Amino acid sequence: MNVGILGGGQLGRMLALAGHALGIRTLVLENSAECPAVNVTDVLVGAFENRGDLERIAAASTVVTYEFENVPIEAARYLAQRVSVCPPPQALECAQDRLIEKTTFQSLGIPTPQFADVDSIDGLREAVARIGLPAVLKTRRLGYDGKGQRVLRAPGDVDVAWAALRRAHDLGRVCAFDREVAIIAVRSRDGSHAFYPLVETRQEGGILHTAIAPEPRWSQALQTNAETYAMRLLDHLDYVGVLALELFEHNGGLLGNEFAPRVHNSGHWTIEGAETSQFENHLRAILGLPLGSTAAIGHVGMVNLIGTLPPISAILAIPHARVHLYGKRERSGRKLGHVTVRAENGAELIVRLDRVIAVVKEAERAAEIAD
């Protein structure tokens, strides 16, 4: 079983690592040999735009998948003529454009926050007046990890946000919410599917910082609600693989924010915290193997290591903490690794998670002082 992976970042790396146990050979296509995947699997240094490179990975693979949603759609379609591509290119296409994504949500009966298609400063002012603050202005395409987005908290933020994003943005989307949760779904080639427990995600500066699973206010009703929405997306897209649906909880209900047609940062907790990790289940799904149990094992928290790494020994000294480093150099805003901590109950988890966060924050402060 050979799996081609477009992209050799940390998600490609963790897919490759999950593949080793199952005897799956992976080959990553990435434009740099310095990528996180390089020490854990074979890397073909090349470009998604180069048909020769695409043909090489197609020829070497039973199935091709991707680790990020900004793979050029042309590359995905070109590959799909030669080899099985999972998730299907239409899922990529839908996820790449926030307006298409939102329209799809609405067509499937997945409520979304109020949003507006904004293409001028006047349009933005009018949308803010109608929808209210706080609000988020995002580019329509190619935004990720807080890049290509601005939070508007006060009327004075409008001009600043517009000035920062106008060159790149197509759509301004404006919303308000209480908190964020995500559901990781997986669907196999034969249509069998499974869902992980809802995870609460906490962002800082637009980047996921902490995830808690099952989410602390978990209820069967909310879980079923989220699963219903995710299932509609899976069916609509004829989806195969792992899909992450990010949701806002707003007044006790769920609103669709965005989805990622891939393994996702909000599912990293599944490596230690679920019976089967999202990475393994993604590989099982795209290869048509039986899916593994998505049950959580106790209560799990995950903290991203962003921009700077704490001393690894300080993290490992925290009982039950597990570290995942991605082999990247430190750089502001960059995801360098993550820490997972597990506990038998929610109260114990919070204590352990707070210790992890304290060590991570201390390293972040030290790095700021050093700058």
Place this chain on the structure above:
Amino acid sequence: MNVGILGGGQLGRMLALAGHALGIRTLVLENSAECPAVNVTDVLVGAFENRGDLERIAAASTVVTYEFENVPIEAARYLAQRVSVCPPPQALECAQDRLIEKTTFQSLGIPTPQFADVDSIDGLREAVARIGLPAVLKTRRLGYDGKGQRVLRAPGDVDVAWAALRRAHDLGRVCAFDREVAIIAVRSRDGSHAFYPLVETRQEGGILHTAIAPEPRWSQALQTNAETYAMRLLDHLDYVGVLALELFEHNGGLLGNEFAPRVHNSGHWTIEGAETSQFENHLRAILGLPLGSTAAIGHVGMVNLIGTLPPISAILAIPHARVHLYGKRERSGRKLGHVTVRAENGAELIVRLDRVIAVVKEAERAAEIAD
């Protein structure tokens, strides 16, 4: 952090995989590029007897370790003059000779089964008459996985066993026991140490077939007894790393059988079944990092895949089964992979484990018929 590993079999492979998460670069020295480690880390194809190869791995490593105990002692000592070698060469030396090993156990107050130093057929007959049957005749050096040993059940087995082993054997050891358990211990550079819960191991044809942790008749008294014995070994050998102590339970007490100065098959269950795997804790220990929790997560069973592989989809269809393949070709008696299954209680575990064993046995029977 760079770790050199002597040997690139499945243990080297799983050490390398555990290292990736911690940002540890591993380099394996192995005599074939076809080894299980080859797809998961860098492999230096060379020989333990070649000083140039040893110098290369020493130069590339912060610390050198090994994945099997039959590394030539000269190689370990040569390396130790150049780089930190863990576990220390004296642990290798002790484990390589069954007579020295047994004598060490006795000197540390670790009881052993009755044994005899046998170097002739007459000596073997006399020892069998004195000690009784069933009994095991083993070579003094270089035996593993049932190789270099014969079980004697009836007086007629004596001549056959002697004929099979006489060229290679130095010591005949003869014992009787009720069942086998093992304790995985880990000791760090600063002397801190930890023990995993006792695991019951079941052999077939001298090869580990099934392991259950915590062992089904687990008691704190037995655990403490095993930890006491393991601690004496760790201290005596000034040990750093993971050590597996295999024990016979006999009339409710424990007898030392043998120890392995390395990660061990009876600890594979720790990947999914313990807070920190034996592989990660071995790396933490030899690098002087804080040890991780050795607590079991529920109840765990492990089944080796020996000689032939069942269809992977048949294994993955068993709820909660996790597969680890080593990338080896099928061959009689060869360890090709293992399956782990976890449950919240012992009764549930037995049900799940029986399903795994049934699938594995069916594949073994099918392979026998095909032969």
